[in-house]
Each structure stands twice: as C-alpha cells, then as structure tokens.
Amino acid sequence: MKEKMSSAELSKHVEEFLSEHNEGALATVYNNIPRCSPVQYFLGDHLNVYIVSAGGEKFKAIEQNPNVCLLVNTDYINYRRIKGVQLFGTAITSIKDPSIFDEAMMYSPDPYILEKERNSVKIIKIVPKEIVYLNSLKEGDRTKQILRENQVIVKEDQVTLQ
Numbered sequence: 001m002k003e004k005m006s007s008a009e010l011s012k013h014v015e016e017f018l019s020e021h022n023e024g025a026l027a028t029v030y031n032n033i034p035r036c037s038p039v040q041y042f043l044g045d046h047l048n049v050y051i052v053s054a055g056g057e058k059f060k061a062i063e064q065n066p067n068v069c070l071l072v073n074t075d076y077i078n079y080r081r082i083k084g085v086q087l088f089g090t091a092i093t094s095i096k097d098p099s100i101f102d103e104a105m106m107y108s109p110d111p112y113i114l115e116k117e118r119n120s121v122k123i124i125k126i127v128p129k130e131i132v133y134l135n136s137l138k139e140g141d142r143t144k145q146i147l148r149e150n151q152v153i154v155k156e157d158q159v160t161l162q
Contacts (some may be wrong), residue, residue, distance in 0.1 A: 005105070008149045014085055014133050014147065016068065019067075024072040026051065026124075028061035028091075035061065041070065044107040046110065047131065050085060051124040052104070052114065068125060080140035086132040094123040103138045112118055 005013070015059030018041075026039045037058050040052045049070060053059075062068065068091045094100040104138045108114045114121070131147040142157035 004152055004154045005145055007147060007152050010145050010147050010152050011132060011133075013135075013145075015043065015047060017085055017133070018047070018049070018087075021072050024070050026058060027069040028058050028059035028066070029065050030057060031064070039070070041072075042104075042107055042109055044103070044125075045126050047087070049089075049106060049126040050100075050104040051126070052108075052117075052126060053120055057107055058083070059093055059095060059123070062093055063096070064098055064122065066090045066092065068126060069130070071087075074137065077137075080142065083135045083137045084117050084133075087126060087128050088130040088132075089126045089128040091124050091126050093125075100125050 013019045022040050022042065024041055026037045027035070028035055035057060038054065039053065039062065041049050041051045044050055044130065067090060070086065070087040070089075073082055074085075076082055092100060094104075097132055100123045101118065105111045105114055129148070133145045133147070136142050143156065145153060146153040
C-alpha cells in the first residue's frame with residue numbers, strides 16, 4: 001500500500017498531473033440519463049477547472065444537475081497500469097453566471113483567442129468537492145488517494161486475480 005500523502009502533497013500531485021494534460025471526459029446526468037463528453041480544459045486556482053465549449057447537451061444537464069465528474073487519465077495500458085484523476089464537483093456555466101467567462105480569461109493559456117470567441121463559446125467552471133488520484137503505472141498498486149474537504153482518505157482497491 002502506498003503511504004498516505006498530506007493534503008498539500010496530494011494537491012500538488014493532482015495539480016501537476018492536470019497541468020500536464022488538457023483533455024478529459026466530462027460526465028453529466030440529464031433526466032437520470034448519464035452522458036460523457038470529451039472536453040479540453042485548463043486549471044484555475046484551488047484546482048478549479050475551466051472548460052471552453054461551443055455548447056451541447058452537457059449545458060442542459062448542468063442546469064438540471066450541477067454535479068459532474070471530470071476524468072483525466074494516461075493511456076489505458078491495462079486495468080492495473082494507469083494514472084489519472086477523477087474530479088467530482090459542482091459545475092456552473094457562463095450561461096448562468098456571465099462573470100465565469102472573465103474569470104476563465106485570467107487562467108486561459110490563450111486569453112486572446114478566448115476573447116475573440118467570446119460570443120460563440122461558453123465556459124463551464126468545475127469547483128471540486130472530491131478528487132481521486134491513482135498512480136499505478138509502475139508497480140500496478142491500485143491504491144487511491146482521495147482529497148475531500150482538505151482531508152486525505154486512502155482507499156485500496158481489492159483486485160481479484162484469477
């Protein structure tokens with residue numbers, strides 16, 4: 001089992017991993033039907049995530065149910081060898097709160113392009129409630145470290161080998 005990280009260490013690992021990537025899968029639920037959308041994102045402060053989008057069903061889903069999950073992971077080698085972050089949180093859109101667009105501009109890797117597209121794109125901001133971090137690339141150890149309310153919880157997966 002991996003050693004339990006402090007909340008600061010775990011936050012740092014999560015931030016580094018999310019900063020190394022910019023694509024993920026956003027899960028939403030609309031009328032009790034789950035859906036998953038490929039998205040590009042960038043990080044803000046406090047591990048908040050910003051997604052730029054032209055639109056789509058995910059916005060209706062977020063309006064109805066703001067609870068979302070963003071999955072960002074390495075290539076899936078096999079069930080024992082993967083590294084990733086699941087970020088569970090509350091989403092708010094620039095449709096509901098136009099100030100989210102200006103907030104996103106502060107963190108955007110390319111604010112000039114974002115400003116040019118202001119009238120044709122929307123922003124989703126995800127405020128994390130729980131973050132699950134898994135790094136089983138080297139040893140295949142599937143121990144998850146979970147950051148919730150600045151506390152770290154360690155969860156060891158029980159993998160059955162046949």
